[in-house]
Amino acid sequence: PALLQCSLQIRRGDRVLLEGRSGGGKSTLLSLLAGLREPQHGLVLLDALDRRTLGLAGWRRRVVSVPQFHENHVLTGTLAFNLLMGRRWPPAAEDLAEAREVCDALALGELIDRMPAGLLQVVGETGWQLSHGEQSRLFIARALLQGADLTLLDESFAALDPETLRIALACVLERAPTVLVVA
Secondary structure (H helix, E strand, C coil): CCCCCCCCCCCCCCEEEECCCCCCCHHHHHHHHHCCCCCCCCCCCECCECHHHHHHHHHHHHEEEECCHHHCCCCCEEHHHHHCCCCCCCCCHHHHHHHHHHHHHCCCHHHHHHCCCHHHCEECCCCECCCHHHHHHHHHHHHHCCCCCEEEEECCCCCCCHHHHHHHHHHHHHHCCEEEEEC
8 A cells, every 4th residue: 555544634724745755655645635546445535525425526626636747738729728727618808817817926927928829829749838847837827727725736846946936836825725735
């Protein structure tokens, strides 16, 4: 088992940093909390309800996860599409405005301003290429735009320089009600 006798309680408003050695079960714990895996033993509860009770869609509306970089993807499509995945599509003007606001808070505004089509610029393999740090912030923005109760970040700041990390962390702490960060 990756986790033995694990007990964790996170309350609304908590900011939790989970550190540990490589292979220690941190990502496994996050996948359980995100609803990507079901525990073989024990319970994972959200507001006293388990995943079966809430349903997978209900769980994922309340918990959003930013997996490790190699497990996350920029799809060929517009930047707006990549940011607003999981929300209504096509987006309304207020969705695009909120996406731009979150991107600005994550220091992606200058990048968007350089893109000829702004948020409607095609990105990904056959479009505008994003650096690792830009992709990491896109993944964080995507999660924040879901408006979930709990945001899980798995090594999400690893590709960021110290100043951009400070900016991104401040944005996450301001916008996410409850956060668990793995580092």
